[in-house]
Amino acid sequence: MKPIREIHLDFHNQPGIEDFLKDWDAEVFAERLARSHVRYINAFAKCNLGFCYYDTAIGTKYPGLPCDMMGELITACHKRGIGVTAYFNTGLDHEACRTHREWSKVNRNGQVLTEERVKSHIFRMPCYETGYGDYQYALIDEFLTKYPEVDGVFLDMLNVAPCYGNECLEAIRAEGGDPLDDEAVARHSYESTMRFCERVKKRVGDRNLICNSQPYWRMKEFSSHIEVECLPSGRWGYDFFAPNAAYARTINDHTLYMTGRFQNNWGDFGGLKPLASMENDLWDALSNGMGYSVGDHMPPTGRLDDRVYDNVEKVFAQCMAMEPWTDGARYVADIGVVVPLTSSTYFRDGEREYTGIARMLGELHVGFDFVNETMELSRYKLLILPDRMRMSSALQKKVTEFLQKGGSVLSAGLGGLDEQAMRFALPEWRFDVIGEKRAATSYYRLSDDAFSYAMYSASGIEMQAPDADCVYAYAVDAHFERKWDGFHGHYYLPPKTESVGTAAARSGRVCHISFGIFEAYYEAAYAAHRELVKACIDDLLCEPSLLCTGIPTTARATLTANGKHTLLHVKATYPERRGLAPVIESHCYLPGGCEASVLGEYRTAYLIPSRESVDFRIEAGRTVVTLPEIKGYVCVALER
Numbered sequence: 001m002k003p004i005r006e007i008h009l010d011f012h013n014q015p016g017i018e019d020f021l022k023d024w025d026a027e028v029f030a031e032r033l034a035r036s037h038v039r040y041i042n043a044f045a046k047c048n049l050g051f052c053y054y055d056t057a058i059g060t061k062y063p064g065l066p067c068d069m070m071g072e073l074i075t076a077c078h079k080r081g082i083g084v085t086a087y088f089n090t091g092l093d094h095e096a097c098r099t100h101r102e103w104s105k106v107n108r109n110g111q112v113l114t115e116e117r118v119k120s121h122i123f124r125m126p127c128y129e130t131g132y133g134d135y136q137y138a139l140i141d142e143f144l145t146k147y148p149e150v151d152g153v154f155l156d157m158l159n160v161a162p163c164y165g166n167e168c169l170e171a172i173r174a175e176g177g178d179p180l181d182d183e184a185v186a187r188h189s190y191e192s193t194m195r196f197c198e199r200v201k202k203r204v205g206d207r208n209l210i211c212n213s214q215p216y217w218r219m220k221e222f223s224s225h226i227e228v229e230c231l232p233s234g235r236w237g238y239d240f241f242a243p244n245a246a247y248a249r250t251i252n253d254h255t256l257y258m259t260g261r262f263q264n265n266w267g268d269f270g271g272l273k274p275l276a277s278m279e280n281d282l283w284d285a286l287s288n289g290m291g292y293s294v295g296d297h298m299p300p301t302g303r304l305d306d307r308v309y310d311n312v313e314k315v316f317a318q319c320m321a322m323e324p325w326t327d328g329a330r331y332v333a334d335i336g337v338v339v340p341l342t343s344s345t346y347f348r349d350g351e352r353e354y355t356g357i358a359r360m361l362g363e364l365h366v367g368f369d370f371v372n373e374t375m376e377l378s379r380y381k382l383l384i385l386p387d388r389m390r391m392s393s394a395l396q397k398k399v400t401e402f403l404q405k406g407g408s409v410l411s412a413g414l415g416g417l418d419e420q421a422m423r424f425a426l427p428e429w430r431f432d433v434i435g436e437k438r439a440a441t442s443y444y445r446l447s448d449d450a451f452s453y454a455m456y457s458a459s460g461i462e463m464q465a466p467d468a469d470c471v472y473a474y475a476v477d478a479h480f481e482r483k484w485d486g487f488h489g490h491y492y493l494p495p496k497t498e499s500v501g502t503a504a505a506r507s508g509r510v511c512h513i514s515f516g517i518f519e520a521y522y523e524a525a526y527a528a529h530r531e532l533v534k535a536c537i538d539d540l541l542c543e544p545s546l547l548c549t550g551i552p553t554t555a556r557a558t559l560t561a562n563g564k565h566t567l568l569h570v571k572a573t574y575p576e577r578r579g580l581a582p583v584i585e586s587h588c589y590l591p592g593g594c595e596a597s598v599l600g601e602y603r604t605a606y607l608i609p610s611r612e613s614v615d616f617r618i619e620a621g622r623t624v625v626t627l628p629e630i631k632g633y634v635c636v637a638l639e640r
Helices: 026-035 069-079 094-099 131-146 166-174 182-204 241-251 275-287 306-326 349-363 393-404 517-524 527-540
Strands: 006-010 040-046 083-089 152-156 208-211 226-229 255-260 291-297 335-338 368-371 382-385 408-412 432-436 442-446 461-464 470-477 501-507 510-513 546-549 556-561 566-571 576-578 581-583 595-599 604-607 616-619 622-626 633-639
Touching: 006 255, 026 069, 026 306, 040 069, 040 131, 069 083, 083 131, 094 131, 131 152, 131 182, 152 182, 166 182, 182 208, 226 241, 241 255, 241 349, 241 368, 255 275, 275 291, 275 306, 275 556, 275 566, 275 633, 291 306, 306 633, 335 349, 349 368, 349 517, 349 527, 393 408, 408 527, 442 501, 461 501, 470 527, 501 527, 510 527, 517 527, 546 556, 566 595, 622 633
Parallel strands: 006 040, 006 291, 040 083, 083 152, 152 208, 226 255, 255 291, 335 368, 335 382, 382 408, 408 510
Antiparallel strands: 432 461, 442 470, 470 501, 501 510, 546 595, 556 566, 566 633, 576 581, 595 622, 604 633, 616 622
């Protein structure tokens, strides 16, 4: 059973809870899930503290556990057609590491306890190279032997943090490595984690397996599907989901958006997001061709909170009503954004150009995926090589083939250069690299505009384009650099009048923007940057799948398709920042009359799930849909 309409249920309990499980009844628990239209649950076999919630002969049961809680849960859920995955935290286990100090990872300073032990639960991590690896595997093996009917295993918080413990250093030395080499230590810890995952994968077999808390590409050989964990109103933020969803869906066909009912973060017992916020996350999932999962934390009494599941019931009812159309629907992307094969992080603050490009393309209502050099690129009409995406020899070959088959490429900053960043890697870039960008404060002037727009970027190249087919913008330096010259502190840095080179140009089907425009957009959200990129895309992208008229940049418009239907998703709701918190409390409206032009000629257009007809017309091989008033979100089904 593949997970749909999923609950990710935390159940992490400190010892010493007096009324533990006083309200537990597996039948009541499962019936509340069924009434809320839940079809799948990730439930707690072993929690973050290291306590087990089933009859284990190997692990440490929660003190005073009065029953075989997980066994009862699996039976009651399966009776109602609800799939169950067993959750094991394998990156935290405080009970095991407390009683077996030798199982803990040791940091470079020889410490085992590394964080403030009240503000964070991540202060003691186990090492798979020690006896802990065998212990954790034995727990999983015991569970699967005892409950062979369970539908999967969820390994949470897998970590590859370097371990300087004796077992790891001895293993490094035995392999001929240097225990004093930090890179060797980091590599060994990574490989140790991969060996553990491989071992578990073989035991789990054909059941579902999630290896969580590591980049999706790294875990593609192990995870049966991908769950994009993102509590957008918490520390993730609303810009986290889009770039990570864009990569996840190219790695695995089955993906879910794992959001939560929490206002702030996991374990936020008193935090309950408004229904409008949960609906927004559902719509983001559907708009990206993904399933939907809601995170919750059950009180230690063992009874699900009705206030939480009243909202779950409402949002899952919407999800269920749309499944006849959305099942199997895949996101339609015209653009492939190339990411480094070696990327080892999620797309967050560490790789800002990717968050910036996801936001920009979302605002432009252009369908995009994130891809790497091993993937098939021919499905896209346009590739984008962002600010630091230099071309390996393998990528050069892929891009050459892509251009030969009629594709187009947009690059920016160091994107498109060879690995030494000395020149453009391919001859189709008919631009001259003069050198690395010199001035931290620079400007550009559009070819038809005298205003000097700030780049807000210190990265990129100095470029000349004497053979360009089109020059969009010229580079302009400031009169001064920001510095102290012994007499004056240069703070006011007006642009010069003359240009010093080319800022953006096109040669054939290749465009290049000379500075790091996507990271700059992440940092400054400058509309001029978005319009410059749009000008390049408009020239390069022939027959876009979707064109929008009157839909603002705050809204999102996407297409998904499953062979039977093409679905047009338009979401008007967006977050508002209140103090430090991004909040969605109520839905935004779009007036009727906005238009979306979809490539292809369709014979019917109607809203789902209501089947209410929508006005449309056929123009030059496209279907132009006139949208009704939108409160929050609409989905239009188009049939040929």
